[in-house]
Amino acid sequence: MVFTLQLRQIDVSPGQCLTLRQIDWSDFEAILTELGERRASRIAYFQGVLEIRMPLPEHEKTKIMIGEFVKILLDELELDWEPYGSTTFKRPEMAAGIEPDDCFYITNSARMIGKFKLNLSIDPPPDLAIEVDVTSKTKISAYIALGVPEVWRYEEDKLQIFVLREGEYVQVETSPTFPNLPVVEGISQFLKLSETVGASAARRGFRQWVREGL
Template identity: 60%
Template sequence: MVTLQLKQLDIPPGQRLLLHNITWSEFEAILIELGEDRAARLAYSQGTLEIQMPSPEHEVDKELIGDMVKLILEELQMDCECFGSTTFKRETKKAGVEPDQCFYIQNHQLMRGKRRVDLSVDPPPDLAIEIDVTSKTQLEAYETLQVPELWRYENNQLQINVLQSGKYMISPISPTFPSLPIIELITEFVNLSITQGRSPALRELRSRIQQLI
């Protein structure tokens, strides 16, 4: 058997590496070995570990859509706690995932002031966002950890997944923002940012939200 250290692996931007039959203790050791200051993101579900290296396009959309959510929350005067790409994991469920962005909104008061998350006592994030392809491993991890709402943005289109009876169902509306046409807004203003730039797109989005409310 050949044993390789993870630092010997070179994963190109936009690519993923799948490792099978990984125990929970091995997953924990890999998290430690890779450290917190890394570009790669991990997802773990029932013995399968996925390591993804985001592309520049992925990072641009991640930041932009995260900023859009913050702007909408601000305009609606909804409080939140943003936990970015925090590692959410729970040993008893054999699952772990690192969202592109995530927010505590309904449960923001429970997470106020916290700098660490322990899912044995803390709730999962109310809203998580994934850019590009959301893999089977990631989706299973989100379902297992019971994240109520997951946005998946791919090919210039937003898909809203809502947890129902433990499984995700595609929804035309966001339970977090039921009064807004979120799918249309996100798609429109991401496209606007490509032609006019990030800041003008966010200003236009703010104006549109103010009109809608």
């Protein structure tokens, strides 16, 4: 006997991940429609495997702070950028879909000005994606399939930087986007500081750290 459940019958608690297998592309699109755009959950899809995860509150605060630090870096370096947050990126021909915690177009920012509907068969993927406390193989495989060149992962109080080389992610010590600053140490330091002095003071301190480093 086979039982069929609808998504509204399933609760995913904060910090948990629901994995669905043997999901074809049309099912994936239907699930995205049912989930809707105004939701806290994040999805990752690769070749029939769909993960739906619900972030913890501390996860959200961390990803917001890292995003703020990236904006400070970009502004202080006078680099143009376009923010795309947790946009759903999809490539049907690769059977891959992903929603980053945060992401930015930097090298390709000019191409993305005013663009709200994306087609990754034509449009480039984001230049930099941010993930917090995620080691999912499904999510990593989706990023590879979409060709995102740089992914930052924050876990266990440390930032890790990965760059895409020959079809796989390789951890590096220096961000190719910000090669002249030790962002791994700086972001980790000021994230920790934000827990005691608050977000505003940490942002101001980080900006001063960037200016001194430049």
